[in-house]
Amino acid sequence: AQKITQTQPGMFVQEKEAVTLDCTYDTSDQSYGLFWYKQPSSGEMIFLIYQGSYDEQNATEGRYSLNFQKARKSANLVISASQLGDSAMYFCAMREGTSGTYKYIFGTGTRLKVLA
């Protein structure tokens, strides 16, 4: 069965340092997509970055990059130069299924605290 695993319930990082949030996935599909969302204390879900299973290069969006290791089934989020505003819950998600279904599976999240 498809599954997303985030093994770090909480993480601390010093301001301006880089941090890696872990995500592993399990799927038998050849075509899938991996997403990261940020949920600040205000509660909304903010899309950060996407990686397709056929993408050969790791995705990057500003200070966010996705370390995609297909053979290991991992899709870790790297945040460079952490800022206080990065303190939030982070969810890894996988889009399963092909055209017409688009079910998303979410991990349990990692709470990141950036220290001044």
Place this chain on the structure above:
Amino acid sequence: NAGVTQTPKFQVLKTGQSMTLQCAQDMNHEYMSWYRQDPGMGLRLIHYSVGAGITDQGEVPNGYNVSRSTTEDFPLRLLSAAPSQTSVYFCASKDRGMNTEAFFGQGTRLTVV
């Protein structure tokens, strides 16, 4: 551009009461879905719809009904609320592209007493 709008933002229900959580999107997205978020469990899919008139069950559909009469609206109905349905509910929409992200509403915090 309002995006995905959920109402209400907060609600307290008594056990056995019914209510409808509203969700509307103005992006002409075909795909809409409802999730519940519980501590330590991430987001779990309740129901989803791939277009007007088409709905299907997700991971945790029991106790919830949905309908999709228009592209814009996707209400979630609780027919007889139970304390186990105390949660934060999110509605999301996306376009038909396989690799595009879902847009989420602000969430509805529901407490059943």
